[in-house]
Amino acid sequence: MVDPKDLGRLLVGTGILLALVGIVLLLGDRLPFVSRLGRLPGDVVFRRGPVTVYAPLLSSLLLSIILTVLLTVLFRRH
Numbered sequence: 001m002v003d004p005k006d007l008g009r010l011l012v013g014t015g016i017l018l019a020l021v022g023i024v025l026l027l028g029d030r031l032p033f034v035s036r037l038g039r040l041p042g043d044v045v046f047r048r049g050p051v052t053v054y055a056p057l058l059s060s061l062l063l064s065i066i067l068t069v070l071l072t073v074l075f076r077r078h
Helices: 006-028 057-074
Strands: 044-048 051-055
Touching: none
Parallel strands: none
Antiparallel strands: 044 051
């Protein structure tokens, strides 16, 4: 059975995280590291006529590493 306090903490934490992501997206044009995402040297773009396919490989890897470190630090239990 899930403890209501734990569920409440999870919901509040998720809400705060979503709000922070929303703020970063709103300010994306003004923040240099956010505006470069999707256009890093390891991101691949295929163009054939009217079709364009984006494969943001390096951007995905970079975001994954940053989020892994951040969440590990935030949720570390001693």
